[in-house]
Amino acid sequence: MSSEEKLPGWREIPIAGVPYKPSTEYKTGDWKVYKPVINYEKCTKCMFCHTYCPDGAIKIREDGFPEPDYDFCKGCGICAEECPVKAIEMVKD
Amino acid sequence: MSEIRTLKDLAQKPDLLMSGHRLCAGCAAGIIARLALKATRGPTIVTNATGCLEVATTIFPYSSWKVPWIHNAFENAAATASGIEAAFRAMKRINKGPLAKYEHVDVMVFAGDGGTYDIGFQSLSGAFERGHDFLYILYDNEAYMNTGIQRSGSTPRCAWTTTSPAGTVIPGKREWKKPIARIAAEHEIPYVATASPAYPMDLVKKVRKGLEVEGPAFVHVLSPCTRGWRYPPEKTIKIAKLAVETCFFPLWEAEFKNGEIVYTLSAPSERIARKPELKKPIEEYLKLQGRFSHLFRPKRREDLINEIQQWVDREWKLILKRCGKL
Amino acid sequence: MAVKQIVMGLNGDEAVAYAIKQVDPDVVAAYPITPQTIIVERFSEYVANGEVHTEFVAVESEHSALSACVGAAAAGARAFTATAANGLALMWEILYIAASCRLPIVMAIVNRALSAPINIHCDHSDAMGARDSGWIQIFCENSQEAYDSTIQAWRIAEHPDVQLPVMVCLDGFVLSHTLENVMTLPNDIVKKFVGERKFVTVKNHFGKEVPLILDPENPITIGPLDLYDFYFEHKMQQIDAMGKAPKVIEEIGKEYGELSGRTYGLVHPYKLEDAEIAIVGLGSTMGTAKIVVDKLREKGVKAGLLRVRAFRPFPVRQIVENLKDKKAIGVLDRAASFGAYGGPLFNEVRNVFYDQDIRPLISNYIYGLGGRDMPPQRLMTIFEDLQKIAETRRIEKTVKYIGVRG
Ligand SMILES: Cc1ncc(C[n+]2csc(CCOP(=O)(O)OP(=O)(O)O)c2C)c(N)n1
Ligand code: SF4
Ligand code: SF4
Ligand code: SF4
Ligand SMILES: [Mg+2]
Numbered sequence: 055m056s057s058e059e060k061l062p063g064w065r066e067i068p069i070a071g072v073p074y075k076p077s078t079e080y081k082t083g084d085w086k087v088y089k090p091v092i093n094y095e096k097c098t099k100c101m102f103c104h105t106y107c108p109d110g111a112i113k114i115r116e117d118g119f120p121e122p123d124y125d126f127c128k129g130c131g132i133c134a135e136e137c138p139v140k141a142i143e144m145v146k147d
Numbered sequence: 148m149s150e151i152r153t154l155k156d157l158a159q160k161p162d163l164l165m166s167g168h169r170l171c172a173g174c175a176a177g178i179i180a181r182l183a184l185k186a187t188r189g190p191t192i193v194t195n196a197t198g199c200l201e202v203a204t205t206i207f208p209y210s211s212w213k214v215p216w217i218h219n220a221f222e223n224a225a226a227t228a229s230g231i232e233a234a235f236r237a238m239k240r241i242n243k244g245p246l247a248k249y250e251h252v253d254v255m256v257f258a259g260d261g262g263t264y265d266i267g268f269q270s271l272s273g274a275f276e277r278g279h280d281f282l283y284i285l286y287d288n289e290a291y292m293n294t295g296i297q298r299s300g301s302t303p304r305c306a307w308t309t310t311s312p313a314g315t316v317i318p319g320k321r322e323w324k325k326p327i328a329r330i331a332a333e334h335e336i337p338y339v340a341t342a343s344p345a346y347p348m349d350l351v352k353k354v355r356k357g358l359e360v361e362g363p364a365f366v367h368v369l370s371p372c373t374r375g376w377r378y379p380p381e382k383t384i385k386i387a388k389l390a391v392e393t394c395f396f397p398l399w400e401a402e403f404k405n406g407e408i409v410y411t412l413s414a415p416s417e418r419i420a421r422k423p424e425l426k427k428p429i430e431e432y433l434k435l436q437g438r439f440s441h442l443f444r445p446k447r448r449e450d451l452i453n454e455i456q457q458w459v460d461r462e463w464k465l466i467l468k469r470c471g472k473l
Numbered sequence: 474m475a476v477k478q479i480v481m482g483l484n485g486d487e488a489v490a491y492a493i494k495q496v497d498p499d500v501v502a503a504y505p506i507t508p509q510t511i512i513v514e515r516f517s518e519y520v521a522n523g524e525v526h527t528e529f530v531a532v533e534s535e536h537s538a539l540s541a542c543v544g545a546a547a548a549g550a551r552a553f554t555a556t557a558a559n560g561l562a563l564m565w566e567i568l569y570i571a572a573s574c575r576l577p578i579v580m581a582i583v584n585r586a587l588s589a590p591i592n593i594h595c596d597h598s599d600a601m602g603a604r605d606s607g608w609i610q611i612f613c614e615n616s617q618e619a620y621d622s623t624i625q626a627w628r629i630a631e632h633p634d635v636q637l638p639v640m641v642c643l644d645g646f647v648l649s650h651t652l653e654n655v656m657t658l659p660n661d662i663v664k665k666f667v668g669e670r671k672f673v674t675v676k677n678h679f680g681k682e683v684p685l686i687l688d689p690e691n692p693i694t695i696g697p698l699d700l701y702d703f704y705f706e707h708k709m710q711q712i713d714a715m716g717k718a719p720k721v722i723e724e725i726g727k728e729y730g731e732l733s734g735r736t737y738g739l740v741h742p743y744k745l746e747d748a749e750i751a752i753v754g755l756g757s758t759m760g761t762a763k764i765v766v767d768k769l770r771e772k773g774v775k776a777g778l779l780r781v782r783a784f785r786p787f788p789v790r791q792i793v794e795n796l797k798d799k800k801a802i803g804v805l806d807r808a809a810s811f812g813a814y815g816g817p818l819f820n821e822v823r824n825v826f827y828d829q830d831i832r833p834l835i836s837n838y839i840y841g842l843g844g845r846d847m848p849p850q851r852l853m854t855i856f857e858d859l860q861k862i863a864e865t866r867r868i869e870k871t872v873k874y875i876g877v878r879g
Contacts, residue, residue: 073205074208076209076210076211077204077206077210078167080206082166099155101158105182106347107178108174108177108383109166109168109170109177110166110177125166126167128171128172130373131381132173132383135381
């Protein structure tokens with residue numbers, strides 16, 4: 055059986071091509087080779103990493119510190135490159 | 148925009164573009180869309196021209212958009228926006244219809260350079276002329292990236308693309324970049340600005356202003372593309388910043404006020420205007436990008452580098468003049 | 474009992490514009506092109522005089538006209554446009570998008586020949602080029618029908634089983650510029666018949682069942698990238714909706730008939746019951762053909778005709794039922810399909826008879842390109858040809874060109 059046959063049929067999906075799943079159900083985290091690791095001793099909560107992440111993969115914790123969401127982080131390295139205090143290191147995933 | 152004064156405030160605003168989209172790692176378009184959406188002020192409808200952002204954020208059955216979003220075609224985003232805006236106006240007029248319940252609905256467009264400079268230019272110019280109340284955000288990655296890096300009216304001179312390859316006779320694209328933002332401003336629409344993902348607060352303020360003015364607004368954002376510009380993904384912000392620091396892409400606003408187009412330099416470019424020695428040579432920008440590598444290897448093409456520098460200087464002077472700095 | 478109506482002297486374009494005025498849609502986005510221009514002009518006057526609440530978007534091209542309608546309809550508005558020939562050709566890309574996004578837009582097509590050479594007169598090449606785009610296509614015989622169909626079109630398009638855009642086609646100049654007495658319904662009756670736009674619902678990407686419109690409270694995504702894993706299913710849904718449209722068109726045509734005394738269906742037969750020979754065709758020519766049928770009947774010839782009102786969806790069953798026992802049928806096409814074996818209507822009509830045990834002899838007459846006249850005498854020659862075919866039980870030439878110089 056081909057994989058297409060396991061997908062819903064035309065009567066089961068919304069009309070007009072309207073998507074029915076949030077993209078958060080699609081994990082882009084496995085694209086990465088290196089992952090960002092934050093050194094919280096250095097972090098000043100400046101928010102550059104969160105702001106510059108193309109994937110919105112740096113969430114803000116309740117304590118105000120940033121935290122990478124590895125489910126979606128593609129490992130581009132922008133956050134590490136732009137962190138003004140070099141608090142982020144890219145390490146092999 | 149009192150609620151967003153710092154990056155911390157900005158971080159508090161929820162992301163309206165969800166993770167899980169499939170833009171390349173390090174793609175500036177993702178940063179620009181996230182930031183622009185954080186600048187929204189209330190009910191907003193987005194329309195997106197065909198291109199990388201559209202494709203990568205809505206691969207069926209998935210969508211990354213937390214706002215109502217429609218992609219019509221490549222060349223008609225401004226016309227689609229016209230229709231949405233007209234629908235809202237008509238419903239408000241009789242206080243009937245699904246959008247009538249809103250005090251206001253903002254209409255926001257995202258389109259690439261291909262969808263703006265080239266194939267979409269007619270519909271954009273028409274919508275400007277008609278004066279629809281919408282904000283058009285051009286994310287300019289200087290080529291048709293979605294179809295595999297072909298030249299556009301925005302591609303700078305000498306840049307390699309797959310339809311302006313750097314050959315033994317012709318060194319990349321022959322034409323200069325079209326001054327789209329100035330052309331937009333000449334439509335005498337209320338608000339035009341250039342912006343960069345490297346200056347997020349400036350970008351967010353401009354997007355908000357574009358939403359606030361009544362009538363058409365145009366924000367031109369340079370959008371470095373790791374794949375098409377040929378640089379490692381972590382350099383996206385560096386390169387965006389260098390574009391401003393070399394004055395290749397100066398940041399400014401143009402408002403149509405009392406029958407005049409009033410240009411103002413934005414802070415990052417204003418600093419350079421005040422202290423010209425801060426202006427970096429264009430080479431620093433070019434040498435980081437593989438699309439310009441033929442200017443440096445196998446042989447350094449001083450002639451072409453100079454030519455580009457002269458173009459940058461000329462355009463910068465023109466902007467300084469418009470901004471009353473010369 | 475039909476309601477009291479007002480007779481107005483209107484040409485076809487004015488009849489459409491007047492119907493649209495009465496419907497009072499939210500958005501009209503249109504661009505002028507002969508012979509549709511009068512629709513845009515009249516409607517602009519209604520807007521200028523505050524007779525409608527419509528937002529009139531005087532776009533810079535037909536491509537933008539339909540694009541704006543897509544945006545408006547997706548935002549929950551009733552949206553209308555009108556065009557012809559080159560304008561329709563320019564819209565081509567967006568025709569498919571409007572239908573695929575299931576947007577109930579209504580568009581008047583004032584049929585005109587396609588360039589080159591540029592020609593402003595009637596033929597059906599424009600609408601035929603759009604026949605596979607997913608739009609419902611209704612062809613009108615006269616201005617009365619243009620008025621009536623422009624009102625019914627909204628109900629058809631917005632019907633929950635259908636949710637497809639509708640083209641109301643009327644012949645350029647022959648109808649668009651010719652004054653006719655048109656019975657018009659009172660405003661309130663039209664308003665009531667058309668009603669408010671209702672919305673179907675879809676499951677959005679947050680798992681919520683929401684109306685199929687761009688509403689900030691209930692965000693949906695329209696027009697995503699669709700790959701080989703789902704595209705076919707989405708097309709299947711459109712095919713299904715078209716399959717449900719015939720019933721809806723008939724129901725609404727009947728309901729309109731109860732109101733106005735003028736009932737509409739998918740096909741309109743004329744003196745067909747006992748006919749031995751018949752012609753099949755679209756649009757205003759079929760009005761002229763009725764006179765010819767009457768003349769032949771006087772002479773004792775058992776002639777009749779079948780006017781196809783809905784070309785899309787194609788009324789397969791109705792065609793068979795009405796024509797199966799005829800000896801010879803002539804299909805009239807006002808469009809050439811270059812390189813094809815006959816015109817588009819001919820191909821469809823003949824196709825449906827392939828499954829039948831008893832088939833009439835069917836031949837094709839291509840006529841009227843670029844506004845070439847089709848007077849009764851010319852129609853008479855077609856009937857004479859059909860008589861010969863019926864007698865000899867032989868078709869000498871399947872596809873014939875009527876009125877062209879040799
Ligand atoms: C009418 C039409 N012509 C061509 C295409 C193919 N096409 C799709 S996206 C694209 C390029 C988009 O370039 P741009 O607007 O710069 O956006 P980007 O992908 O670079 O973000 C092209 C040529 C199309 N979709 N429609
Ligand atoms: S950029 Fe660096 S210092 Fe700033 S919040 Fe992120 S990790 Fe902390
Ligand atoms: S590496 Fe890139 S994708 Fe991952 S968190 Fe940092 S900026 Fe975001
Ligand atoms: S090709 Fe360029 S613009 Fe497109 S997703 Fe990749 S980085 Fe972004
Ligand atoms: Mg581009």
